[in-house]
Amino acid sequence: MADEEEEVERDGSGSSGGTNSGSGGDGAGWLRPMDAEQLRECGHRMVDFVADYYKSIETFPVLSQVQPGYLKELLPDTAPSKPDTLEALFDDIREKIVPGVTHWQSPNYFAYYPSNSSTAGFLGEMLSAAFNIVGFSWITSPAATELEVIVLDWFAKMLRLPSQFLSTALGGGVIQGTASESVLVVLLAARDRTLRKHGKTSLEKLVVYASDQTHSALQKACQIAGIFPENVRLVKADFDKNYAVAPLAISDAIATDLSSGLIPFFICATVGTTSSSAVDPLPELGQIAKANNMWLHIDAAYAGSACICPEYRHYLNGVEEADSFNMNAHKWFLTNFDCSLLWVKDRSYLIQSLSTNPEFLKNKASQENSVFDFKDWQIPLGRRFRSLKLWMVLRLYGVDNLQSHIRKHIELAKHFEQLVISDSRFEVVTPRTFSLVCFRLVPLASDQDNGRKLNYDLMDAANSSGKIFISHTILSGKFVLRFAVGAPLTEEQHINAAWKILQDLATKQLLGSP
Numbered sequence: 100m101a102d103e104e105e106e107v108e109r110d111g112s113g114s115s116g117g118t119n120s121g122s123g124g125d126g127a128g129w130l131r132p133m134d135a136e137q138l139r140e141c142g143h144r145m146v147d148f149v150a151d152y153y154k155s156i157e158t159f160p161v162l163s164q165v166q167p168g169y170l171k172e173l174l175p176d177t178a179p180s181k182p183d184t185l186e187a188l189f190d191d192i193r194e195k196i197v198p199g200v201t202h203w204q205s206p207n208y209f210a211y212y213p214s215n216s217s218t219a220g221f222l223g224e225m226l227s228a229a230f231n232i233v234g235f236s237w238i239t240s241p242a243a244t245e246l247e248v249i250v251l252d253w254f255a256k257m258l259r260l261p262s263q264f265l266s267t268a269l270g271g272g273v274i275q276g277t278a279s280e281s282v283l284v285v286l287l288a289a290r291d292r293t294l295r296k297h298g299k300t301s302l303e304k305l306v307v308y309a310s311d312q313t314h315s316a317l318q319k320a321c322q323i324a325g326i327f328p329e330n331v332r333l334v335k336a337d338f339d340k341n342y343a344v345a346p347l348a349i350s351d352a353i354a355t356d357l358s359s360g361l362i363p364f365f366i367c368a369t370v371g372t373t374s375s376s377a378v379d380p381l382p383e384l385g386q387i388a389k390a391n392n393m394w395l396h397i398d399a400a401y402a403g404s405a406c407i408c409p410e411y412r413h414y415l416n417g418v419e420e421a422d423s424f425n426m427n428a429h430k431w432f433l434t435n436f437d438c439s440l441l442w443v444k445d446r447s448y449l450i451q452s453l454s455t456n457p458e459f460l461k462n463k464a465s466q467e468n469s470v471f472d473f474k475d476w477q478i479p480l481g482r483r484f485r486s487l488k489l490w491m492v493l494r495l496y497g498v499d500n501l502q503s504h505i506r507k508h509i510e511l512a513k514h515f516e517q518l519v520i521s522d523s524r525f526e527v528v529t530p531r532t533f534s535l536v537c538f539r540l541v542p543l544a545s546d547q548d549n550g551r552k553l554n555y556d557l558m559d560a561a562n563s564s565g566k567i568f569i570s571h572t573i574l575s576g577k578f579v580l581r582f583a584v585g586a587p588l589t590e591e592q593h594i595n596a597a598w599k600i601l602q603d604l605a606t607k608q609l610l611g612s613p
């Protein structure tokens with residue numbers, strides 16, 4: 100070891116003082132790419148920074164209030180040629196980056212769906228960054244593949260998925276980056292399965308079915324998979340069924356398409372739709388898929404987490420007939436982004452669509468077929484060691500605490516729903532299923548645009564106050580506000596405060612003042 104490496108301070112003064120001289124480039128003060136002692140010190144300072152950030156998170160506007168292009172005004176046009184100090188960097192992070200951050204971990208964050216961080220998830224990300232493997236096949240890091248297989252089997256059992264989805268049967272689970280990638284890979288597998296049967300020239304005849312409440316990720320997957328746009332049937336969801344799709348609407352569409360010589364091959368059902376948390380009727384859709392030899396995919400990106408609680412597991416009844424199932428651990432399961440869990444009943448379809456076997460990747464374990472090579476279950480070759488963080492979340496919290504985490508948020512959402520119900524100026528638009536409340540200010544009968552402006556203005560005022568962040572959707576032409584509980588720091592006091600903000604703004608607005 101070179102003596103100069105000993106210059107790095109390690110005598111306990113690390114938390115406050117600057118490591119770097121700032122003179123740059125002479126080797127004494129700069130951050131070396133891989134120096135364990137320097138990493139220890141700088142890493143501690145970064146963890147301190149993050150801990151302080153979480154402690155003070157409520158002092159920042161939840162929704163970033165910057166204007167487009169703000170950062171270009173603050174940063175130079177070219178990269179520095181000489182190294183900067185960590186100290187200077189922290190200053191810039193505080194002054195220039197944090198103002199442009201929307202604080203998804205804020206307890207006052209209620210927009211879209213949550214994206215949970217946690218201590219265990221954070222530590223897992225750290226460790227995965229440390230190993231920094233590129234685990235495309237088993238041999239590139241056997242632990243990465245094997246831990247992923249084990250943890251996804253654990254998870255499948257927590258969700259009580261049918262045993263065919265386990266790696267010990269013909270199925271298995273794999274971690275994808277996002278739900279969008281999950282639906283894309285199974286769509287490709289289903290497409291190719293169908294084309295093998297009907298011939299490659301039938302692509303233009305393949306038809307996909309889902310409700311109009313299905314996430315736009317399905318539409319994007321269809322675009323990528325070459326499904327003809329006119330063959331993507333987004334059937335209108337049933338207003339009376341709380342925006343779940345009516346099985347009859349799907350089977351009618353299938354019958355019509357069959358009679359015109361098309362080939363129905365894929366149904367995407369959702370458990371917990373993005374707009375309103377609707378749950379599609381899985382058993383009926385499963386029967387339809389089975390009768391027509393179609394692939395059934397279940398997208399439970401958000402609500403899948405709730406199904407680890409016995410009292411919510413019934414929302415997955417019917418998964419027995421599905422070919423694939425997806426949930427995002429990075430939404431509501433305390434596992435830092437990204438970590439989307441996908442299970443298939445028969446992995447051979449995925450592998451047939453996605454595998455390649457170039458000479459430079461050949462190795463004994465793969466050739467002998469004695470291992471999973473997850474490169475053949477996904478789009479990219481390279482993959483991160485994502486199972487670590489999920490394993491750490493499961494180990495360090497345990498299923499009981501994870502269930503409590505879910506239940507607590509659902510209780511808080513119930514509480515918010517009650518608050519909305521108690522104020523006659525507001526209405527709950529669809530019954531709450533999980534931790535999302537869809538509500539709005541009730542417009543006057545004479546209101547020209549049925550409350551759109553009224554509610555948009557309320558949302559805009561709430562979000563630009565910086566005190567809370569909520570989002571919106573459109574249901575049956577109504578502009579609806581979405582209040583999604585699920586940030587790890589949210590407590591009852593935050594729900595009450597958020598409600599007070601909305602009530603006060605409503606009062607101002609209904610009185611017509613600015």
Ligand SMILES: *Cc1c(COP(=O)(O)O)cnc(C)c1O
Pocket residue numbers: 212276277278279280314316369370371372373398399400401427439
């Ligand atoms: C969030 C969500 C998605 C999209 O998730 P990504 O992981 O960002 O692709 C898809 N479907 C549903 C039901 C969702 O809630």
